[in-house]
Amino acid sequence: MIKFLFLIPVSLCLVWYGYLSHKGYSLSQGKQGFMYIIVLSSVVLIFFTFAALYF
Numbered sequence: 001m002i003k004f005l006f007l008i009p010v011s012l013c014l015v016w017y018g019y020l021s022h023k024g025y026s027l028s029q030g031k032q033g034f035m036y037i038i039v040l041s042s043v044v045l046i047f048f049t050f051a052a053l054y055f
Contacts, residue, residue: 005048009041 013034020030 005045008044009037012037012041 016030016033016037017027020027020033
């Protein structure tokens with residue numbers, strides 16, 4: 001399961017990109033959204049990695 005956790009930020013970034021392109025925004029305007037996705041996904045990834053290793 002851990003090896004598939006990288007799909008979370010990839011899929012969320014694709015959804016965010018689709019939203020931006022649908023609403024007519026540029027990638028530079030949605031840059032902060034990508035940063036939020038990467039940071040939150042990293043926190044989730046770290047949590048589940050430690051949970052899988054220690055429990």
